[in-house]
Amino acid sequence: MTPRIDADRLWRRLMALAEIGALLAGGVNRQALSPAEIEAWRLVIAWGAEAGMEPSTDPAGNLFLTLPGRDRTLPPLVMGSHLDTQPTGGKFDGAFGVLAGLEAAQSLGATPARDVTVVGWMNEEGSRFAPGMMGSEAFAGVRSLDEILGARDAGGTSVAEALAALHAAFPDMPRRPLGFPIAFYLEPHIEQGPVLEQRGTPIGIVTGIQGKKTWEMVVGGEEGHAGTLDMADRRDALAAFARMADAMFREVGTIDPAIKFTIGMVRMEPNAPSVVPARLTFRIDLRHPNNAVLHAAGDRLEALAQAHAPPCTVRLKRLVDAPSNDFDADLRARIAVAAEALGHAATPILSAAGHDARHMAPLCPAAMIFIPCRDGVSHAEHEWAEPAHVAAGAAVLAEVAAGLVLEHAE
Amino acid sequence: MTPRIDADRLWRRLMALAEIGALLAGGVNRQALSPAEIEAWRLVIAWGAEAGMEPSTDPAGNLFLTLPGRDRTLPPLVMGSHLDTQPTGGKFDGAFGVLAGLEAAQSLGATPARDVTVVGWMNEEGSRFAPGMMGSEAFAGVRSLDEILGARDAGGTSVAEALAALHAAFPDMPRRPLGFPIAFYLEPHIEQGPVLEQRGTPIGIVTGIQGKKTWEMVVGGEEGHAGTLDMADRRDALAAFARMADAMFREVGTIDPAIKFTIGMVRMEPNAPSVVPARLTFRIDLRHPNNAVLHAAGDRLEALAQAHAPPCTVRLKRLVDAPSNDFDADLRARIAVAAEALGHAATPILSAAGHDARHMAPLCPAAMIFIPCRDGVSHAEHEWAEPAHVAAGAAVLAEVAAGLVLEHAE
Incomplete structure (x- = not known):
């Protein structure tokens, strides 16, 4: 047979x-x-x-x-x-x-x-x-x-x-x-x-x-001229993203050897060399076999996004939330x-x-x-x-x- | 007349x-x-x-x-x-x-x-x-x-x-x-x-x-699966970029009230939500009325890019170098x-x-x-x-x- x-x-x-x-x-x-x-x-x-x-x-x-x-x-x-x-x-x-x-x-x-x-x-x-x-x-x-x-x-x-x-x-x-x-x-x-x-x-x-969680996050700033707008007056979406992404990698990317943390997609607007970025949209992919760890790491990511956004705004959209x-x-x-x-x-x-x-x-x-x-x-x-x-x-x-x-x- | x-x-x-x-x-x-x-x-x-x-x-x-x-x-x-x-x-x-x-x-x-x-x-x-x-x-x-x-x-x-x-x-x-x-x-x-x-x-x-200086910088990593590749084994181009961009904003963006530092353009590859980024290309726009300050800030940017790149690589291409x-x-x-x-x-x-x-x-x-x-x-x-x-x-x-x-x- x-x-x-x-x-x-x-x-x-x-x-x-x-x-x-x-x-x-x-x-x-x-x-x-x-x-x-x-x-x-x-x-x-x-x-x-x-x-x-x-x-x-x-x-x-x-x-x-x-x-x-x-x-x-x-x-x-x-x-x-x-x-x-x-x-x-x-x-x-x-x-x-x-x-x-x-x-x-x-x-x-x-x-x-x-x-x-x-x-x-x-x-x-x-x-x-x-x-x-x-x-x-x-x-x-x-x-x-x-x-x-x-x-x-x-x-x-x-x-x-x-x-x-x-x-x-x-x-x-x-x-x-x-x-x-x-x-x-x-x-x-x-x-x-x-x-x-x-x-x-x-x-x-x-x-x-x-288990896997994914998010789309949108950092909202304001565009301006790269040569004239004072740094102190800027709401630079890329600068805010760099702060939050760096903090996320340091705090969540190393939370546990089994954690997997990825920002695989980034879209910036208007994405022109001499324009202060007005908006940056990115996707987060987070995985862990233990649902409690996954949940805690996800909460931390959301908190870091909120903490590092000012003077920009951040909008969090949860996409996938699949337990192990x-x-x-x-x-x-x-x-x-x-x-x-x-x-x-x-x-x-x-x-x-x-x-x-x-x-x-x-x-x-x-x-x-x-x-x-x-x-x-x-x-x-x-x-x-x-x-x-x-x-x-x-x-x-x-x-x-x-x-x-x-x-x-x- | x-x-x-x-x-x-x-x-x-x-x-x-x-x-x-x-x-x-x-x-x-x-x-x-x-x-x-x-x-x-x-x-x-x-x-x-x-x-x-x-x-x-x-x-x-x-x-x-x-x-x-x-x-x-x-x-x-x-x-x-x-x-x-x-x-x-x-x-x-x-x-x-x-x-x-x-x-x-x-x-x-x-x-x-x-x-x-x-x-x-x-x-x-x-x-x-x-x-x-x-x-x-x-x-x-x-x-x-x-x-x-x-x-x-x-x-x-x-x-x-x-x-x-x-x-x-x-x-x-x-x-x-x-x-x-x-x-x-x-x-x-x-x-x-x-x-x-x-x-x-x-x-x-x-x-x-x-004065104005601009660069194109290319961070080279290696792509991989967002759900399976251990964090320790990754060469994540976005993670390296987040480190260097955050350091650049902190160290160069605040060097002098008259400095203007902008990352206005970012392109990531393959830019898919569940793929560890293999490459990230970005443009820097740096301006200052004093040529000595401009020069020193530019040198610092290049050093920060090199310092924060590992385990990725970074390739620096100077584009504009226009003194005041x-x-x-x-x-x-x-x-x-x-x-x-x-x-x-x-x-x-x-x-x-x-x-x-x-x-x-x-x-x-x-x-x-x-x-x-x-x-x-x-x-x-x-x-x-x-x-x-x-x-x-x-x-x-x-x-x-x-x-x-x-x-x-x-």
């Missing part, structure tokens, strides 16, 4: 998918709802068709490829991840999860008891439209579809507009409702950290995802058994990065399988996973999937 | 010019070498034609309107300023100088002894293509035309490309060489500071321009006499802002006439000059011009 995955086919597909949005240094720029993502859909849909899988979508622009089961009234097993990347992303983040899911479904070798659905969640990365995980959050009802549809990219295009273009490219594709019942959810992914590589362990059994979570114990046990059966060493691991699986965990038994990535690097063009690890992760996924959908099919 | 300017005509022209690139809050966005600047050229050339003035240009995209004198072999009297604005600029910065020059030429009332030329220098502001004063620097040989032509705007368009489009819009316009001899240079301008307004004095006799200068004593005396003759109070004043006149001063006797602007504000949409002050500045300019080109014409 152990399925035999085709590791070469999976690798070839990973490399072919990476050609869509390919960058010069080996990476990929495939933004959510972009023409490149539409092209990626066409390719993945064609591969699904080879395996007898039917494409469908939903009002949030998620992609589903379904292998029909014997009893189609049962909720499906869902496997997958996302097809979008960071602006200078790699070949594996997201793509590995979708294509490993496809490989697991295609290699089942028998009609499953229930539908098996591969998913590509819309805009996991959040780099074109912020914040990310829009598809899984809309599906899980964590964020309203209206709010998501109104978000705009740097060029002023809304999610609603970009989504209409995506759906227009697939006019005959059936639509499913948001939040349909799911029996089990499995998400394979590269670790995006160095732990598995350092331990020489190809399989990570993810125990949970660390635990994945399903039974599925974690199944992953351990499957890894052992296939002869791959496995270890429990906490996910430092956020994943769509976070939003599936409240809906159904959910789990994640990690594989190592070189030097722990992701969100970068030189992100890399070894072919042997890609094959091991997909094989373990296929084994777990077979156990879930074939055991009652005898 | 005193010329009579038409103050209403000058005001109407200022308001009409402000319609080109007009913004909602009353300001103007008319970038160098843009379609809006081409439209402004057409309007100003038409007004010059009313006064019998002939348009010409040069390889740097400066605009000249010449009223022919009796002896055309003599170097001209040149008056003017610039037609470009900041992205959210006002109606007077630059435009007042060009249109007051036009009004002074048009109101001479007799054929001048030598040519009288009104100039609009290319890209004084430096907001689209940095750094600014490209036209006057190319004319004066301070910066090479090749270097200027290679500068690019945020969209990747080069000065060479934008200049070709400008010149193509005026195919029959005669070209003059860069650096042709000039007899006298006069530049009227709003003060861009509060001194004249506070003293209730409509005319400022500019003694000189404070003194304007011509005879022309300053003529301005004082003209203001007194016309009944306008006048006071000596240092220019805190840089002007194209800085680059004319080494070439010929040069001077500037300031008028007040409300609350000292410029480079902002609500920049404002009173009609009475606009008229007074133009009348003094016309009186001085008449004294220079009509006295030998009898």
Whole structure:
């Protein structure tokens, strides 16, 4: 009953998918709802068709490829991840999860008891439209579809507009409702950290995802002439930002070895060399596995922003507030058994990065399988996973999937 | 022999010019070498034609309107300023100088002894293509035309490309060489500071321009995943920038009440919310009337950048290095006499802002006439000059011009 995955086919597909949005240094720029993502859909849909899988979508622009089961009234097993990347992303983040899911479904070798659905969640990365995980959050009802549809990219295009273009490219594709019942959810992914590589362990059994909070903060000052306005009379948005950011790095960035504190995006206005900055908008990303530490650090960040803003103002907008979570114990046990059966060493691991699986965990038994990535690097063009690890992760996924959908099919 | 300017005509022209690139809050966005600047050229050339003035240009995209004198072999009297604005600029910065020059030429009332030329220098502001004063620097040989032509705007368009489009819009316009001899240079301008307004004095006799240094600094780090990369392993370009900018504001921004220190432009890469920043490029603008203080403050800025960069790198590129200068004593005396003759109070004043006149001063006797602007504000949409002050500045300019080109014409 152990399925035999085709590791070469999976690798070839990973490399072919990476050609869509390919960058010069080996990476990929495939933004959510972009023409490149539409092209990626066409390719993945064609591969699904080879395996007898039917494409469908939903009002949030998620992609589903379904292998029909014997009893189609049962909720499906869902496997997958996302097809979008960071602006200078790699070949594996997201793509590995979708294509490993496809490989697991295609290699089942028998009609499953229930539908098996591969998913590509819309805009996991959040780099074109912020914040990310829009598809899984809309599906899980964590964020309203209206709010998501109104978000705009740097060029002023809304999610609603970009989504209409995506759906227009697939006019005959059936639509499913948001939040349909799911029996089990499995998400394979590269670790995006160095732990598995350092331990020489190809399989990570993810125990949970660390908590995450994000903010958009807007520092309001007043513009003026760089050569004439006295320093004492200035309300310089950049000067206030430098004070608060420096204090944040010193006080929160060092609060605990496990804290992760990032200001990844800054937009200044009018951003002209001889004009005192009138406004500076920035995004904060804060993570920690312990919810109490996360909460305290978040409060401190807000206090530092307020304390260092004068004579400017600061407006704080909380975006993401996701506590840490635990994945399903039974599925974690199944992953351990499957890894052992296939002869791959496995270890429990906490996910430092956020994943769509976070939003599936409240809906159904959910789990994640990690594989190592070189030097722990992701969100970068030189992100890399070894072919042997890609094959091991997909094989373990296929084994777990077979156990879930074939055991009652005898 | 005193010329009579038409103050209403000058005001109407200022308001009409402000319609080109007009913004909602009353300001103007008319970038160098843009379609809006081409439209402004057409309007100003038409007004010059009313006064019998002939348009010409040069390889740097400066605009000249010449009223022919009796002896055309003599170097001209040149008056003017610039037609470009900041992205959210006002109606007077630059435009007042060009249109007051036009009004002074048009109101001479007799054929001048030598040519009288009104100039609009290319890209004084430096907001689209940095750094600014490209036209006057190319004319004066301070910066090479090749270097200027290679500068690019945020969209990747080069000065060479934008200049070709400008010149193509005026195919029959005669070209003059860069650096042709000039007899006298006069530049009227709003003060861009509060001194004249506070003293209730409509005319400022500019003694000189404070020194200015600018830099482009590039902080180099390494990108990584915001949720997984340990703080201790990061080379975060934004964190390094926050350290150095905060130290610069604390140590250099307060070194002396007359210092002006601005970081007006910041560009971060990849600028995505969940990616540790790999690179941050920023511009520094530093000014002081005393060259020794300016030099010491500049050295300190460079040292702070180097000291706070690790574990990132920093690359320093010096752009502008312009010491303070003194304007011509005879022309300053003529301005004082003209203001007194016309009944306008006048006071000596240092220019805190840089002007194209800085680059004319080494070439010929040069001077500037300031008028007040409300609350000292410029480079902002609500920049404002009173009609009475606009008229007074133009009348003094016309009186001085008449004294220079009509006295030998009898």
